[in-house]
Each structure stands twice: as C-alpha cells, then as structure tokens.
Amino acid sequence: MLYEPVKTFVQIRKPDPKYQIGSGLVERIAKEIKENEIDIVVFGNQLSPSQKYNLAKNFKVEVIDKIELVLRIFYKHAKSREALLQVRLAELKYELPRAKEKVRLAKQGEQPGFGGYGDYEVEKYYQKVKREINIIKSKLEKLKKHRENLRKRRGNFDTVGLIGYTNAGKTSLLNALSGDRKEVKNQVFTTLSTTTRRIRGIKRRILITDTVGFMDDLPPFMIEAFLSTIEESANSDLILLVVDASDSLEEIERKLKVNYEVLDKINCKSPIITVFNKVDKITYEKREEILKSLKRYIVNPIFVSAKYNINLDKLKEMILENLNLSIGTVETDNPKLISYLYENTEILEDVLEDNKHIITFRAKEKDVNRILKAVRV
The missing domain is CATH 3.40.50.300 (P-loop containing nucleotide triphosphate hydrolases)
Known part of the structure; x- marks a missing residue:
C-alpha cells in the first residue's frame, strides 16, 4: 500500500474552476490535514495544474489526482525495463498538455508538488517532454519487435x-x-x-x-x-x-x-x-x-x-x-514421424496394425495439413 487512508470527503456539485471543490470544503480539509498531520491529499477527479497549485497553497501538502495515484502504483510494481518505460511514457503523456502551465505556476512561488519546475523556461520544458516521449516510443518499438521474434520461435x-x-x-x-x-x-x-x-x-x-x-x-x-x-x-x-x-x-x-x-x-x-x-x-x-x-x-x-x-x-x-484445432489421421512406420507427432500434437488414438501405427492426432489446421501433405509425398 502506498498510502494509509485517513478520511474521505465526498461532494456532489458543479466543479469549481479554482479548487474543483467548494471553498468551504477546502477549509474543512485544511483543518483536517493540520489536526491529523496528513502528508498527501488524493482527488478522485482529474485536476488541472492550477487547481492542484491552489489546493496545495491552502493545504500546505502535496495534492494529486487519481491518474497520478495510479501512475505511482504502476511505478511500485514495474519490475522489467519495458514496464518501467511504459509507466514513464504514460507519465509523460499526462504531463505534456500540463507542462507549460506547471512551469508558469512554479515561477509564481513554490508549492508542494511543484518543486523544480521553476528552473525551466516554459517552451524548453515542453520540448524536453516531447523529446523524451519520442525516445521512449522508439525503445518500446524495439522491444516489441524482440517479442515478435520470440513469438515466431x-x-x-x-x-x-x-x-x-x-x-x-x-x-x-x-x-x-x-x-x-x-x-x-x-x-x-x-x-x-x-x-x-x-x-x-x-x-x-x-x-x-x-x-x-x-x-x-x-x-x-x-x-x-x-x-x-x-x-x-x-x-x-x-x-x-x-x-x-x-x-x-x-x-x-x-x-x-x-x-x-x-x-x-x-x-x-x-x-x-x-x-x-x-x-x-x-x-x-x-x-x-x-x-x-x-x-x-x-x-x-x-x-x-x-x-x-x-x-x-x-x-x-x-x-x-476453442483453439481452432483440426484432426488428422496418418498410417506410418516411420519412427521419426511418430516421435514428432507425440512431441508436437495431441494424440487422440494410436492403433498398431500390421506393424504400422494408425495415429489420430489434433493440432492447428495449418499443421495438420502440412503433416498430411508430407506423409502423402
């Protein structure tokens, strides 16, 4: 578990452009944070950078929304290089449309969750995010081709x-x-x-x-x-x-x-x-x-x-x-073919008659056709 929930607030109303929630609830939550020494506030709704900034200014703690929480859970469980790249790609795609506003807000004064953005120029940071997205996409494409090769094997x-x-x-x-x-x-x-x-x-x-x-x-x-x-x-x-x-x-x-x-x-x-x-x-x-x-x-x-x-x-x-399998029957005394059938197909019946095996087997349709064709040649 990333965080231990302390209290939940629910408000049904039209979203407030400044805070997402009403100013009265902002005051109640700020009081709760102070009394219970809460470290972070998580919103079920998606927040704009300005709403996060305004809420953090009132709460004095970091504020994140559901998407950011999911991304943090992703990071916790990502083990492979590909998983880490995918999580980072999702994070950057979430960041891109918010990048310019985040930098502008950070320059107005540091708030929890906005640290470091003020060191960037607005356009430079936006272009940095775009470049990193393209680099990660390229790396993931190479990993995808590697998996395709493994599938062929x-x-x-x-x-x-x-x-x-x-x-x-x-x-x-x-x-x-x-x-x-x-x-x-x-x-x-x-x-x-x-x-x-x-x-x-x-x-x-x-x-x-x-x-x-x-x-x-x-x-x-x-x-x-x-x-x-x-x-x-x-x-x-x-x-x-x-x-x-x-x-x-x-x-x-x-x-x-x-x-x-x-x-x-x-x-x-x-x-x-x-x-x-x-x-x-x-x-x-x-x-x-x-x-x-x-x-x-x-x-x-x-x-x-x-x-x-x-x-x-x-x-x-x-x-x-449901595997779209077909059934075939061959009559053979070839030990290599018999061994191949036992290793690569599902044997339904094997009857020995006049020193020959009459084998009924099940496999993919293309494999059944290939085996029957090879036997006839």
Whole structure:
C-alpha cells in the first residue's frame, strides 16, 4: 500500500474552476490535514495544474489526482525495463498538455508538488517532454519487435492470452493452469510485465500469457502506453477474458465493456472464453443472474475458482475445443514421424496394425495439413 487512508470527503456539485471543490470544503480539509498531520491529499477527479497549485497553497501538502495515484502504483510494481518505460511514457503523456502551465505556476512561488519546475523556461520544458516521449516510443518499438521474434520461435506452441480487469485473478489463474508460483497480491496493477508459462495437465503444447490488467475511467493515453504488453496477450490464438464473479452485476457489466473496448482498439480477432473467477464467493442464484442479465456481453462462459481449483479441468477442455484445432489421421512406420507427432500434437488414438501405427492426432489446421501433405509425398 502506498498510502494509509485517513478520511474521505465526498461532494456532489458543479466543479469549481479554482479548487474543483467548494471553498468551504477546502477549509474543512485544511483543518483536517493540520489536526491529523496528513502528508498527501488524493482527488478522485482529474485536476488541472492550477487547481492542484491552489489546493496545495491552502493545504500546505502535496495534492494529486487519481491518474497520478495510479501512475505511482504502476511505478511500485514495474519490475522489467519495458514496464518501467511504459509507466514513464504514460507519465509523460499526462504531463505534456500540463507542462507549460506547471512551469508558469512554479515561477509564481513554490508549492508542494511543484518543486523544480521553476528552473525551466516554459517552451524548453515542453520540448524536453516531447523529446523524451519520442525516445521512449522508439525503445518500446524495439522491444516489441524482440517479442515478435520470440513469438515466431514459439511456432510449435498454441498460445492463450489472459485479458481482464485488474484484480480479477488473472495471475492466480496463470498459477493454477501452469503450476507456477508467481506472486499474487490482493492489490491492483501487481502485474505490469508480460509473463508466459506452459499449461500443465493438457495433451498439447500450449503457452499462457498474463499481462497488465484494465481499469475503467482511465484516459486513453494510459491505455495506449500499455498497448504493447496488452497486445502480447491479445494476439494469442485464444483469449481468456477473466472476470471477478463476486463483483456486483453493474460492476461486471462496466468492466466487460472496458475489456471489449480495449480489445476492439487493438483489433483483436481471437476467439474468447469468458472466465468468471472466484465462483467460490457467489451463490448459484448469482451465477444464473449473471448469465441471464449480461448475456449480450458473455462469450463461452465458464465459472471457476483459481484459488480452489474449481472447474479448471473443464476450462482446459474448453481451451482445447476453442483453439481452432483440426484432426488428422496418418498410417506410418516411420519412427521419426511418430516421435514428432507425440512431441508436437495431441494424440487422440494410436492403433498398431500390421506393424504400422494408425495415429489420430489434433493440432492447428495449418499443421495438420502440412503433416498430411508430407506423409502423402
């Protein structure tokens, strides 16, 4: 946890151009800060630089909004070089339209959160931010090409991508399907880097990939900053869209919409299985209500519990059924071909007749056609 919440204030009114909130509430919060020695104030609404400056002037402590809080959480969990670059890109894209105003305000007098900006010339700082954005984009593009090369080397594997809202249990599901022990925390954005593992207990070479989770109400620039890692999952042969079944129906509906918006943005065409995780936390009636009320948003639904291994074998069966696989049969006594089939396809049946193996196998359609063509030659 970055910060320990002390008190929450809610005000429903038209946003004040100077403070975002009314001046009366500003006074109440300033008093609360002094009495409880509060270090920082976080706003759920997005603040303009001038609103932050005016609030910090009254509160005498740093003021940030929801976007800046999310960026700080991102930084806390970013481990890989790519994740750090993506967080920095999101931060700079947030900074760019505010850069000139921040510098002007800093020159009026230092306030918490504005330290250092006054050392810059307005236009020079703006151009500095733009240059850094372009440099980071170039570095991320190189890392993207590296990942594409890695994907090509995995040609013998089917790929499954985990997509879903943050804290839906994607990492827990990755662990349950792969037998991995990747750290799981009940916090948002604990996964920023791409993690790929092999699914165990299944007669196919299938890789499953987990990456950053989605969140509603985030501005487009933040989603765009992480598109490269999201694409790593979305470009898979099959998508597991992971949903927290214990959320309210309204929450589930909103989060599903966010998922589909992002998948549409990156032009994802892969088949989808909707995995409702944490089924151990809901009743049978809630399950039926989800299926009935949210039917228009659900594709190939299954209810599982990654924590208690509920329905995971059935999920593996669904993964096989939805991987767009084909079935082929060959008759051979070639030990190299038999070995290849056992290592690279799912063997459905192997019958020995007249010293020849009649093998029925399942694989990607292009691989089945290639194998059958090679046998006929």
